[in-house]
Amino acid sequence: MNGILPVSVLEPTAEQTQRQTAEIFSRKEKEAKPDVEAIKAQLREIREYSSANLPSLVNQFRESVSKYPGVKVGVAENASQAIKYINEVAGETKLVSINKSTVVTNELRSGLESTGFKVYIRYFKEFKDFDKVIQDYWQLPGLSSQGLGQSFEITTKIAQLEATEVRDYIAVVGVNAVSAEDGQVFFLQHFSNISEDLNEAKKVILVVAIDKIVKNWEDAAFQTKCNGIFGLESMTLDLESRVVEQYDFEKLPPLPQGQKREVHVLILDNGRSALLSGAQRDLLLCLGCRACVRQCPIGHHFVGDGKVWSPKSYLWSFLLGTNPSTEACIHCGRCYVECPVDIDLPTLMWRAQFEHYARHGRTPKKRLLDYPELLAELGCLAGPIANWAIAKPVFRRLIETMAGIHREAHMPTFHHESLRKWASKRKR
């Protein structure tokens, strides 16, 4: 292999989006709609192959990408090793631009900052005067099932990671998919931040979490496209004018012509291989599209904490030990409904929590609520007295202290005669 590592950036062009959307809405029922279920089936096949062949795909990708002259390959078993690698690459440079990648933002950013890097996400600079229209999930139009799949095409192909204007900073960018067969790298971008970083940064570090490695470039392109198809609407939930410290990378003076750029591929495991033998193995099917955010009722609560949030990343950070619990999950099951590859996140969330309780125990408040039916039986026995008591502030404060039930929560009233009692009397 003599060429330069092919890096493709997929993005929906405005023209294409308009045309495709118009086509979707004007299409008559009798005409064939793109089959979302077929897209999901193909995607599931890609993800299952990737999960089932993880170790061999990692080796194959490593070999493939090493054949590109000029590309340096690093392997990090965990986040600390990745930070160490980036530090060695960076040398004196302490300025870093990252993309809004879940892997880089959630797993590497804090480590980079704690080792002295100034880290910025250029993505948010686009929202200086942005008027947030989509406030929460119920305002989303639900277009993913109507054929927006056609609107994502490869519109930019950066065949040569060579630039005319190189600036003195490091780009640490998380990829959407890579091909094990030939090392090709794929990104999805909604704006221009990734292209800018690929074109301008003196040193580019392409972070490849091992679950982003798929069989070949066709699968990698398809998976990246699916990130757009299924994740588009979730992305709009994040769009807001937020106070994020920005750095004007464009104002950095270009380095003198002829500056040699560096391209690194950093293969990151960080707990992913360990999933293979455990109860959370299905997490390896995730393509990172964040469709699970689309209807998550608690998602809005987490936007703006500096991390890229999704129900999956919430669980993943718990498994990595960077988040103390998954108890904010309401277990509504909506993430499972949205997932294009049918990952049963609510079940995985519970399994992780159960394992945690088995190791660390549960609080006395939790134990007090262990037998809800017993409380209901006692309440029914006491009937009107129980109802009188739960209406009294003094009892509510007591319940709040002992069982953690909020004093103002609307509670059900007890019936002295339960349904079963009524039914057995009726039978007689």
Add this chain to the structure above:
Amino acid sequence: MGEQKKKIVYYAGCFANYYDPEIGKSFIEVMERNGFEVIIPDEKCCGMPMLANGNVKGAAKNVKFNLKSLTRAASPGYDILTTCPSCNLMLRSECVTFFDSEEARFVSEHIYDASEYLNKLNRKGELNTKFGRMDLKVFYHAPCHMKVQDLTYESVNLLKLIPGLSVVKVNTACCGMGGSYGMKKVNYDLAIEIAGKVWEEVKTAQPDKGVTECGGCKLQIEAGTGINVVHPQMLLREAYGSY
């Protein structure tokens, strides 16, 4: 020998049993008006609140009891019906996922939500549709656990069979209650924030009544709007009664 009566097995769940027995009484009457005898076997809490609280052993014990009891009751080939979406989800899916057994799979294969079952009867032309007129505007809230089982519109489709009744709004946003999730001090503020959207929609729709299958959703909607929220089975019973 006369014609053998059709039978179904009813798993009532804690809410219909202890907190709102009218749900169960309505359901039994609705089924009887459709020619069914309702068998109520012994039952314990379905175990979902215990799982949510991390009490896996307690949940396992209840599940074992329920599966045995339901399997025995339904073994002649009867279907099992529930009126609570969370109990339904537990018996249909979670029992198989967490406590798989032959009985778990038997129950999972024979279980229906009450509205789902009545719609099934209607499609076969076997539903008693002698509903009296009810001039009523209702707001329907689809509980998350109906939604995730692809049962969002089952009750709406049934209620539309009642002359005069109009479903002015179908709300599919989460209400934030999640069983006892929204009652807990640690989640209370977030639950109220989540509920805000549902409350706003109720106020805009100005219905005469709210309708939902889930006891937790009922409490949450009533808390924020003051509207009376009933189970669809209660409206069906009323409609049969006024024929």
